[in-house]
Amino acid sequence: MPAYEYFCNDCKKEFTVFLSVKEFESKPKIICPKCQGDNVVKKLTPFFAKTSKKS
Numbered sequence: 001m002p003a004y005e006y007f008c009n010d011c012k013k014e015f016t017v018f019l020s021v022k023e024f025e026s027k028p029k030i031i032c033p034k035c036q037g038d039n040v041v042k043k044l045t046p047f048f049a050k051t052s053k054k055s
């Protein structure tokens with residue numbers, strides 16, 4: 001299951017959310033686990049980051 005990294009702008013906490021692709025595409029409301037706020041932004045997931053190959 002893909003992991004999505006989020007950052008809370010309220011309490012500055014970073015957290016990871018596990019969602020299936022289907023769940024993620026339905027744009028679920030992500031809530032900060034620390035302050036229960038929804039002022040969160042998605043971070044880039046290093047899991048799927050493509051690295052340019054030097055050949």
Ligand SMILES: [Zn+2]
Binds near residue numbers: 008010011035037
């Ligand atoms: Zn928070």
